[in-house]
Amino acid sequence: MVEVIKIEDERLKVILSYPIFKEEFYNEVLRELREMGINELISRGRVNIGKINVIGKGCTSIVVQGLRNNNIIALKILRVDSNRESVSREGRILSIVNREGIGPKLIDYKNKVIAMEYIEGEYISNWLRREQDNLKMRMIIKDLLEQCYKLDLLGIFHKELSNPKTHIIIRNEEKPVIIDFETISLESKNSNLSSIIGYLFFSNSKILEKIIKWDSIKLRELVREYKKTRSNYNEILRFLGL
Ligand SMILES: Nc1ncnc2c1ncn2[C@@H]1O[C@H](COP(=O)(O)OP(=O)(O)O)[C@@H](O)[C@H]1O
Ligand SMILES: [Mg+2]
Structure with missing residues (x-):
């Protein structure tokens, strides 16, 4: 089932602070999403985390669809147990390769979240x-x-x-x-x-x-x-x- 969910919804806690819930981490992710103009995520994709569906789960992040200005985008959210402090290095590299037409188009990035084009x-x-x-x-x-x-x-x-x-x-x-x-x-x-x-x-x-x-x-x-x-x-x- 596809569902649009407000980022504050309790059910999203499992993916915004994955695999364990940390209040501070969760609050930072929420703040960053708001700052980037993202108020809703979409539960859809082939990977299930609890009752939420996401597009991908890697060693360092969870990738989930989000809505920004009514467009569907991809959000790469750092995992609590990642060996990285931040996704900012990846954000910077994405902006460099984008200039050559490579990679999903970067929309914005902060410390814990990269917003980019969703590739179907x-x-x-x-x-x-x-x-x-x-x-x-x-x-x-x-x-x-x-x-x-x-x-x-x-x-x-x-x-x-x-x-x-x-x-x-x-x-x-x-x-x-x-x-x-x-x-x-x-x-x-x-x-x-x-x-x-x-x-x-x-x-x-x-x-x-x-x-x-x-x-x-x-x-x-x-x-x-x-x-x-x-x-x-x-x-x-x-x-x-x-
Ligand atoms: N921009 C995107 N559009 C569509 N799917 C994506 C996008 N970015 C990542 N994914 C999906 O999420 C999965 C995990 O993303 P990835 O960037 O490989 O995370 P990690 O760095 O944790 O390995 C990918 O294998 C892919 O299926
Ligand atoms: Mg990967």
């Missing part, structure tokens, strides 16, 4: 396993490689892209959106592009072989070269025919 769609792992239009699939994959390359140029390394499971959402079967900039590292020598190529062209090669032809040994070589020099991105695209 399908996790990449499910999407890959579905029958679909080849041309569209190639476009989405190219778009994803492009975003990873841009992140590499920014020196922002997203640690989960070699096995993105729930961290890439394909919106409207059209646009790949990378989410969760919580566990990233900055000024990293690691490469997002090689992570995603590993996931797509090595871990899931059976699926992509139907629409893209490539030689694994040559691809490995190109990726190795890329890791060293970051100079052959276009060559990799050409090699994959993208």
